[in-house]
């Protein structure tokens with residue numbers, strides 16, 4: 001079953017008069033690993049903020065999981081947000097809570113699980129990201145890559161349908177970065193989660209991406225869409241070709 | 250419909266999962282069942298499963314663990330492939346072993362550790378104070394790596410922005426002082442001495458103390474919060490690795506600003522307090538304004554004024570150093586910023602009171 005989980009219609013994104021993206025149309029299908037590519041400063045993080053409701057778009061609308069995100073009221077939005085998870089660049093863990101408490105927080109807030117089940121779930125999620133045994137550590141006591149994985153465990157806590165990633169491999173060594181890619185693939189495959197990923201990492205893009213858009217800073221539009229591997233063999237324009245080959249063409 | 254049903258036949262537990270296994274708690278009755286019955290085999294069948302989420306994984310992990318603990322034979326049949334993969338994945342991650350936690354020490358050891366800890370903190374605080382006083386006095390002879398704009402910004406927060414609240418509170422304190430004094434003085438028919446009381450009280454000590462307490466809560470706290478947040482963001486590490494002395498870059502502008510503004514604020518607070526006293530005297534005690542002024546001017550002595558200003562200077566050092574010290578000592582979490590802000594205010598006020606006691610003692614010995 002291939003339904004759209006996100007459908008952007010004529011979406012314009014920016015801050016005040018600073019327009020970053022004009023009249024964008026794109027769809028993210030259920031089960032996709034959807035890559036948002038583009039040069040630095042072209043508005044990828046901002047687009048992610050719009051899709052997660054942190055920033056209002058300048059114009060246009062988008063459907064999230066079948067609901068028109070800009071029309072629904074606050075409580076319906078919160079309801080939808082529970083079906084999505086976000087992994088921020090630095091993990092964005094709550095520094096005064098242990099990893100276990102961080103992951104348990106959305107569960108205690110939004111689910112009817114018993115404490116015992118929550119404890120078990122926390123252990124399971126941590127094991128899933130390879131952090132079993134770190135339950136009682138504070139975020140300041142673990143490394144950057146571990147924070148990222150812990151953040152992913154928290155994003156996955158409520159079994160979301162969509163998980164957003166903002167530059168997941170930034171600041172990771174090649175091996176950890178590859179492992180994170182594998183983890184994302186496993187999650188996508190086994191939990192049937194749709195992943196929306198902002199990344200510059202070409203290796204990741206080709207390894208995991210099933211669909212993608214390329215945001216062009218100069219024209220402020222989407223200049224390429226499709227499977228990244230196909231875009232590489234058949235680039236629609238110069239700049240995409242340059243991006244996908246690290247400027248070698 | 251029950252998502253998880255089970256049947257016990259001759260030491261074999263058959264568990265059938267069915268329907269939408271979503272958001273399910275672990276079954277409550279199962280642990281007892283394992284205690285009461287002799288079970289040697291568990292079969293789990295997922296053929297009738299429609300949808301599932303992580304709670305299914307929790308249940309399966311739970312059975313797996315029981316099986317492992319009690320040495321039971323466990324088999325899974327017809328599980329969705331995703332479930333199987335995820336179970337493997339979570340099992341594959343080797344548990345990290347936390348360093349063994351040291352056993353709780355006996356009372357004497359803990360008491361000793363406590364003492365040593367206090368001693369260390371005193372050393373650290375003293376060193377910080379001396380280093381910064383040295384920087385402060387050297388800054389008059391040498392150029393320091395301080396940004397002018399930081400100093401001006403600190404000057405604004407310590408001066409003009411704080412003035413309204415300082416004036417308001419000092420006015421109220423003068424008012425209260427006059428009222429309370431008047432009640433006692435009235436019994437001797439000497440209420441005109443309210444003017445002397447308020448003038449000496451405000452200039453010698455109350456003005457400085459009130460300004461000190463306001464500035465500790467207002468400015469000391471903001472120093473600690475600003476510097477503490479910089480510590481959380483690793484900005485202070487960045488400064489250190491750039492070879493920029495934290496004392497000069499962060500502490501000095503704030504220290505200078507507060508030491509400069511404290512005496513000025515205190516002078517203005519003195520006036521506001523005396524004005525508050527006059528307000529009460531004229532409106533409530535029927536003392537003519539000219540009379541009040543005459544007594545006030547008589548009571549006003551340069552030495553009282555300078556004692557007040559000296560207090561203000563000392564308080565300025567204490568508040569700025571306490572705010573900056575606890576900001577820098579902040580650790581890397583959001584609530585440590587809150588803690589260091591609290592500490593900055595509490596220790597600032599405590600040391601101000603201690604300093605007042607010491608100064609008063611010394612002045613009394615000197616007969617000033």
Ligand SMILES: Nc1ncnc2c1ncn2[C@@H]1O[C@H](COP(=O)(O)OP(=O)(O)OP(=O)(O)O)[C@@H](O)[C@H]1O
Nearest residue numbers: 015018020038039040041042043044045046047200
């Ligand atoms: N809060 C904000 N207010 C105003 N402008 C902003 C804000 N945040 C970002 N911008 C501007 O929007 C533009 C795009 O920023 P954004 O963070 O979306 O870029 P990006 O594509 O994620 O870049 P990078 O790959 O470097 O992370 C930048 O030019 C930035 O100056």
Ligand SMILES: [Mg+2]
Nearest residue numbers: 044045046166
């Ligand atoms: Mg970005």
